Amino acid sequence: MINWIKGFSIGLSLVLFFLEKKEDIRYFQPATISISDSSSLITISINDSLYRQEMRQEDGTVSIPLNYFMDLHTGVCFDNKCRPLKIRVYWNITGRYLGFELQDGEFLSKYDHDPFSPMEYEQLHQLLADPFLPLGNYAFEDLIKNTDTVSHSADGVSGATAKDVLDYVVPGAAYTTHKLYHVVHGPVQQQVIGLTESSFDPYLFTKILQSTDQSDRTWALERLDILPELNDLVMDGLIKILLEEEYFQSYLLLKSLTIEQLGSEDLQLQLFKLIGKVDHGIENLIFDQLAEAAHLNPDVVNHSMTNLNQMTGPQLVKLLKLYSDHGINSAKFNGALGRMIPHENSFVERQVLEFLEKHGNSPDH
Numbered sequence: 001m002i003n004w005i006k007g008f009s010i011g012l013s014l015v016l017f018f019l020e021k022k023e024d025i026r027y028f029q030p031a032t033i034s035i036s037d038s039s040s041l042i043t044i045s046i047n048d049s050l051y052r053q054e055m056r057q058e059d060g061t062v063s064i065p066l067n068y069f070m071d072l073h074t075g076v077c078f079d080n081k082c083r084p085l086k087i088r089v090y091w092n093i094t095g096r097y098l099g100f101e102l103q104d105g106e107f108l109s110k111y112d113h114d115p116f117s118p119m120e121y122e123q124l125h126q127l128l129a130d131p132f133l134p135l136g137n138y139a140f141e142d143l144i145k146n147t148d149t150v151s152h153s154a155d156g157v158s159g160a161t162a163k164d165v166l167d168y169v170v171p172g173a174a175y176t177t178h179k180l181y182h183v184v185h186g187p188v189q190q191q192v193i194g195l196t197e198s199s200f201d202p203y204l205f206t207k208i209l210q211s212t213d214q215s216d217r218t219w220a221l222e223r224l225d226i227l228p229e230l231n232d233l234v235m236d237g238l239i240k241i242l243l244e245e246e247y248f249q250s251y252l253l254l255k256s257l258t259i260e261q262l263g264s265e266d267l268q269l270q271l272f273k274l275i276g277k278v279d280h281g282i283e284n285l286i287f288d289q290l291a292e293a294a295h296l297n298p299d300v301v302n303h304s305m306t307n308l309n310q311m312t313g314p315q316l317v318k319l320l321k322l323y324s325d326h327g328i329n330s331a332k333f334n335g336a337l338g339r340m341i342p343h344e345n346s347f348v349e350r351q352v353l354e355f356l357e358k359h360g361n362s363p364d365h
Helices: 004-020 118-128 161-167 174-185 187-198 204-209 213-222 234-245 247-257 265-271 280-292 298-306 312-325 331-338 346-357
Strands: 023-030 037-047 054-060 065-078 081-092 096-104
Touching: 004 280, 023 118, 065 174, 065 187, 081 174, 096 118, 096 174, 118 174, 161 265, 174 187, 204 213, 213 247, 213 312, 234 247, 234 265, 247 280, 265 280, 280 312, 312 346, 331 346
Parallel strands: none
Antiparallel strands: 023 096, 037 054, 054 065, 065 081, 081 096
16 A cells, blocks of 8 residues: 555656656748758867856768757846856857757746746847847947936846847847847857868858758858869859859849869859840850950860850840950851841941951841
């Protein structure tokens, strides 16, 4: 009988324990870069304003980082009043905020230790996800409008929060919001970016280009110049971006190419083959970048001869300027060009004649 009572007591205690155990609080944006998980783990020291922290990097296959997280253990302090803040913050590999997690019953609280409501957690999550909030330009003291009314809470410090930033903080949790925002978008974020840049290679570049988030793709294109090589995988990704005809990303892509990268004969030919397949603005960018190359691939000249008759007047004028800039003087090309005279467009005809006269191959009339 006694053993039964003891067994029942132990069972009841376990039931009560699991009933009382709270679920972790997690708020995340969708993952946009698909890389397989790995069990590898790296620890890196991060200097927080209050304590030395550890930031871990979760790795994917072949040492590709999957995401980064930081366990932040600090105090939300002001006017010598503190409350503990224990939270895990996540970034993706481009340094973009992913989400946060409160484990083992941890929770965020406002003044007088009132816990966040689900709506306030969601509001905090949305604020942290916006990299353009003016909150990043303020020190915490700037958020506070000093009045004669002094609050006794850590987050309601020394009066009301300034009206012009009320939209950028969780009500009653100004300091917590400010602290987390500066962790997410401050020096730690730059270290995250530096870690990914240190392992940046063609495979990782193309994986980021496949992200459904435009800011990830922009991040990769801005770092095109640090790639050690432009292999077939990279070039396929670049051509796909250009064919999507999104002007800003096309501009960024083409302007990020270095002179050394533009020297790739394969890249030059693939870019030239896009003439007539992308819109006028992107065509002009391609011509301009090919003009910046140290030399022009002969295959570009050979390819241009096969479709001269399909070129519009503006395309042909741009082509002649490109060849003039590079000092191209090909008898075969000049012959193909001469057969276009007379031309239905008098301006184009004049440009062709000037080009041929300059190269000593003016057609007879």
